[in-house]
Amino acid sequence: MTKSNLPRLELHIPEPPARPDTEVSFTHVNRGEAGAVRRPDIAEHESNMRDLPYELIRVLDDDDKAVGPWDPKLSPETLIKGLRAMVLTRMFDERLFRAHRQGKTSFYMKSTGEEAIAAAQSLALDKGDMFFPTYRASAWLHARNYPLTTMCNQIFSNAEDPLAGKQLPILYSARDYDFYSISGNLGVRFVHAVGWAMASAYKNDTKISLAYVGDGTTAEGDFHEAMTFAAAYRAPTILCVTNNQYAISSFAGFAAPERLPFAAKALAYGFPGLKVDGNDFLAVWGATQWAAERARTNNGPTLIEFYTYRAEGHSTSDDPSAYRPKDEAKHWPLGDPVERLKDHLIALGAWDEERHAALEAELKEKVKVAVKEAEAIGTLGQSKPPIEEMFEDVFAEKDWRLKEQLRELKHRRAGEGA
């Protein structure tokens, strides 16, 4: 190439397949065949699994059957537990989202369409394994029967808020449920999970860790640092990308151009990467089980991409119809996780429409009762934890600054009261 005939460079800006004014397009989604992807031995070396990131692991086929080597072969009871957790998550989300519209809370985020992931993992992992969640993983708590009223108290920032008013709604922390504190800062906890797993290995413990980042968040340096650490020390951890196709308004193609699977990012670190249908409860479970066994047997970390779809807005502050076709969710080629598990159970003969309706009614009522209980304590601004709480847990013990400031505040309050 001589200098004179060099072509002009052009800046390429990624663009999504569809916008509000165009047709929905999911032609790039290759569903593959349920049951078709091989399941290597858990001790298999990474170099023999480099094809895996490019294929989609699915268990539930189009006839609602569980097929292939990744089928965890769960009992109907377990499946129903999972279904229950997912339905509860959806109902809770719907009810609390409305609570925001009614001014009862400052903020809410739903996980609609993504419930299978955290629900299956919550049930598949052991007590004591630690989960480093994002804000779209409350199904973990619902699967383990976290008290709904307590959850509402947190969301309403009321006097019984388990986080004592210190944290934004839904940024839960629930140590007793193996649920690490959620940070508003994206990506930062991924490497905490790796450090936690390293600590477990350091102590010759048996516990492993699990962590999420969203598709968008994989672009943060933190993702890379976590992956690098996990690889170097073979940390017993399962690192997951919940690829719901969006980071607020930005499509996943910013973090993984050209439809490259997020699972392929594992190839940069020398440990296995799986791409899994995130709307398939059984596939999520199967992949998690495989990765957990690897971790528990000192075979190191696994990256799992859960391929899913954010069926609703990003948060209460978002209106997705401003940037994607209104009916895009309906066309998602991998369906709805609740419907798919329900249909599977029905196909198994272990479930039916009546029982499903009864379940919905029961859970709806449960949520209603919990919300009412929490409302009785108070909603945002109408009830709050004692003012002293504001000054607690900054440090293990207050230093003179916080003591002085608390005194000042109390003094003013006393003056105002007088």
Add this chain to the structure above:
Amino acid sequence: MTKSNLPRLELHIPEPPARPDTEVSFTHVNRGEAGAVRRPDIAEHESNMRDLPYELIRVLDDDDKAVGPWDPKLSPETLIKGLRAMVLTRMFDERLFRAHRQGKTSFYMKSTGEEAIAAAQSLALDKGDMFFPTYRASAWLHARNYPLTTMCNQIFSNAEDPLAGKQLPILYSARDYDFYSISGNLGVRFVHAVGWAMASAYKNDTKISLAYVGDGTTAEGDFHEAMTFAAAYRAPTILCVTNNQYAISSFAGFAAPERLPFAAKALAYGFPGLKVDGNDFLAVWGATQWAAERARTNNGPTLIEFYTYRAEGHSTSDDPSAYRPKDEAKHWPLGDPVERLKDHLIALGAWDEERHAALEAELKEKVKVAVKEAEAIGTLGQSKPPIEEMFEDVFAEKDWRLKEQLRELKHRRAGEGA
């Protein structure tokens, strides 16, 4: 696996193949076959090149012949230019390293064993393409005949220091030589190179950028952020990892466990990754040319791992015999880049030992003269730029703080003088 028979976890800590008290071991180095790796078309899609990162691209074979598709087929004149740059780099490094021992400068770093990389790239790329170097890339400047005395002035921080005493020795900046300012902070410039390339594309310019990080530095989040940006916007850039096996005392296995090639990190981003013999001037040139053509034709970025060996200490502050076998360098399976190019030229019949000795003598003298000239201006502490320079270039224009502080300093000086 039931809970009771879970194995105990163990924390894995990576360890290098050899230590001062053990035998040198390079059994993990797979040299492959010179000329054996295919060279895809420059417009080839990444998905058809995923095997490339795992193979070592070499041109010079063990008989000093240039073989295979990556041979850039350079004229003997060009090869001699390259050889000259490499020999000059080595001589300069040796002389200035000694200058540090003599107290003439505060700091120095050599690129011994790695000269082929920046020398070949400096000559292979066009004027106007911008290089974002590390501190081990001065062969770029030598290849383009940067004035040696000016370089010494920078190293001695004297009155003629082109950076006016503001920067540590060898952290050059040389815009006229397409050489971006070096930062002491590792990794941070990698994404500058991507931004620069994006700007070139934005302006429909024809210039591309080139950037280095060391093997160790790939672990920084910055590496990932640069790669992610390069991929998203298909930036016309060549991103290189100079894998010299060490980051100070730490072996490359911390950043790329299990002997995974650094080139494989490209697989996470969906653009090609090449692993290239960094001690093979022709292989470096051939790979650079291929990547440059891709970039110039809007085919986007390439990651190149240059597989090489840091033959000496990390810097003037380092003694590598504390952490690796003393004679490890001698056993490096890919030889010495200067020797290999020299032998190739001799094999071509375009060079001989006498001419080589003459070249060495000529360059040695050149370096000596330059050092003398710079010494005449002054060495560290014995000469320095005017004190006003300290206050320049903090901002485009000094604000009142800097003006006041300069006044204070001058006032004190005047008082001391009196």
Add this chain to the structure above:
Amino acid sequence: MTETQNQTMTETKRMNMIQALNSALDVKMSQDEDVLVFGEDVGYFGGVFRVTEGLQAKHGLKRCFDAPLTEGGIIGSAIGMAAYGLKPVPEIQFADYILPAYDQLVSEAARLRYRSNGEFCSPVTVRTPYGGGIFGGQTHSQSPEALFAHVTGLKTVIPSNPYDAKGMLIASIECEDPVIFLEPKRLYNGPFYGRPDDELKTWANSGLATADVPVGHYEVPLGRASLVREGSEVTVLAYGTMVHVAEAGIADAGVDAELLDLRSIVPLDIDAITASVRKTGRCVILHEATRFGGFGGELSALVQERCFDYLRAPIERVAGYDMPYPHAFEWDYFPGPIRLAEAIKKAVEYR
């Protein structure tokens, strides 16, 4: 307003701060091909606060586009673009999320000119919404200005009204240094006096002249404080959201206070500050950020150093308490007019 103004400014429009900022970007993008805007969600969608709305449609895909979710990457690539010669105006979605880019800003943007002895520079203007008062909790409320003010080589701008916002954003983009442009998000839609129970005001119905914004190009120079209120008894120093809170606090205190809106803290208008405190002999500093190690400390030290013989009372600081922004306790935490009024009275009554 003593600023030099262009011809085009004769025509004005009532704008809120979002519109004013949008107009600044539009004006500069129209004028200068080298100005470009990018960041998370700023392209097609127009930004989570809508500041970049319409810019992609008007100026084209490559002039205003989305970025991968990496603040370090956004700022780092912007530095590279600036080194090439462009004038990038990246957005960081919330100032709380600027820290992943802190190393790029401090070690690189702020140092590139010095490090290269002027061969390269990094005139990047980083826009980011900061501050509380919106029930945003720990990570949508912080005021990090002190973390930037200490970093030599960076300028830090914090406007308090639509007129200044537009004029100073233009001045920042035209400036040859990197600028951290902090947008008080509580003021985007209207002035806020620190009284959450009062009826909300929009800029349109605020009655404030600072909402009359020239439609064309004009600059409000960096480094000049604005005298919001002349007074004789005490000087109040504030910036951003707190300028309005200060007005309320001064009214509550019933004291004839002089109020300076610093507008940029680097460069700082030291002459205006010194002159005012020498006149009044008393000084109260107000900021949202946590108190300890905050920018108020620097202001207090500077005033003390330059006005020692004039000071008739200790300089008071009113600031956030030393804790993360506590969601449920927003209005207990927020340094509102009541706390300011107390401090003003204390300063004025001090003998």
Add this chain to the structure above:
Amino acid sequence: MTETQNQTMTETKRMNMIQALNSALDVKMSQDEDVLVFGEDVGYFGGVFRVTEGLQAKHGLKRCFDAPLTEGGIIGSAIGMAAYGLKPVPEIQFADYILPAYDQLVSEAARLRYRSNGEFCSPVTVRTPYGGGIFGGQTHSQSPEALFAHVTGLKTVIPSNPYDAKGMLIASIECEDPVIFLEPKRLYNGPFYGRPDDELKTWANSGLATADVPVGHYEVPLGRASLVREGSEVTVLAYGTMVHVAEAGIADAGVDAELLDLRSIVPLDIDAITASVRKTGRCVILHEATRFGGFGGELSALVQERCFDYLRAPIERVAGYDMPYPHAFEWDYFPGPIRLAEAIKKAVEYR
């Protein structure tokens, strides 16, 4: 030294600061299995400043090991380990390189306890060498303490001698909060009085009692300043390297100054500071970091607020000029004894 001391401390040894720090780590690692050390080059090699020398050989590979070159990863994983229950003591090779981990430190380590209402915490002790005086140029010389002091939830410790270094490192590791432990690298091998042309002193031949270090376990509590020199005319506040420079400057000034070594700036020993300034009526603050927005501003403000009626002269600040650390101009830039003596005289002579 008023610290409570253990039995084991009876036996002492002359140590330089590197040995004292090494001994602190060794003592804690021997005592507590949960204490572990990692960072770039700290394992087999023992660290670029040799602080971790021999720890891997003695305590095993997994107790003291190398890390990938990513400060964010190092701090982030340490937080995870601490949340599990360990007591990690990561090293950042130079304080200049701590900024890639700044977000992890500020948004995570400092906030985890508050964010989780006490369910999780992050007792990480981050050791890192800081400060200039070694011809290290822009990126091996900086003093970032103000960037941490402003961050509530972090403690910031800066010892000035071997005795304090060991005792405070032990106290930091035992403390339940995250600690930034800044090691004055210019003092590693001996005291430094800011006179580069003087003969170098080692700790061994310094004649200083602070180089007699107990071989066993003892603590120097965080948050207590030490009175280095009693005096009546002016109070000098300093920490780290500057404590010794202050001694030299006081000698040069020929003034009966009181010198407080703050030792930790969070928690800060406000009572000691206040008492001293109330006694002397004058105050000079000395730090290496750039002046504007530095920790000196906070100190000045606090002193002014608490000692206003006692102050007989403006509080002086002596600090680095507001520029990146300029390599060739090290001794023009460094706030040495001459500049301090000037400020002391100015303070003392002020009427």
